[in-house]
Amino acid sequence: xxxxxxxxxxxxxxxxxxxxxxxxxxxxxxxxxxxxxxxxxxxxxxxxxxxxxxxxxxxxxxxxxxxxxxxxxxxxxxxxxxxxxxxxxxxxxxxxxxxxx
Numbered sequence: 001x002x003x004x005x006x007x008x009x010x011x012x013x014x015x016x017x018x019x020x021x022x023x024x025x026x027x028x029x030x031x032x033x034x035x036x037x038x039x040x041x042x043x044x045x046x047x048x049x050x051x052x053x054x055x056x057x058x059x060x061x062x063x064x065x066x067x068x069x070x071x072x073x074x075x076x077x078x079x080x081x082x083x084x085x086x087x088x089x090x091x092x093x094x095x096x097x098x099x100x101x
Contacts, residue, residue, distance in 0.1 A: 001040060002051040006058045012051060014079040021098065023052045024062060024072040031088035032071040038091045039073075046100050073098075 004012055004022070013020045023039055025032035036052075043050040055062040055070065065074060065081065075083040075098060085097050095101040 001043060002049065004051045004053040004058070004061075006060050009053065009058070009061050013076050016049065016076070016079075018049055019075060019077045020049045020051055022074045022076060023050060024055050024065075024067045024070060024074070025052055026054060026056050026070055028056075029070045035071055035088045035094070038094060041091060042094060042098070042100065046095075048098075048100070 002012060013022060021039070021042075023032075023035075025036075039050050042048060053061055055067065067074075069086050071086075071088060073083075073085040073094075074081045083098060085094065089097070092101065
């Protein structure tokens with residue numbers, strides 16, 4: 001799992017030639033911590049690149065994509081967000097919503 005900052009977001013996500021699932025999270029967010037191991041499983045099982053960005057430390061990226069609730073997952077393909085999932089969900093629902101199931 002990649003840890004992103006404002007400085008490397010464009011390079012790691014927007015210029016990636018593979019889909020990237022970005023997890024917008026914060027240290028104080030219990031549901032964010034609940035889905036972290038699920039995202040690690042999805043990354044390992046499906047070969048999907050998962051990246052985390054702490055919204056408290058990188059508010060400009062949060063604002064750029066209008067993220068208002070945590071956790072928010074954005075799936076980027078070819079530099080564009082193509083799917084958004086808000087809130088913690090069980091693994092099977094995340095896989096379904098990401099088109100992996």
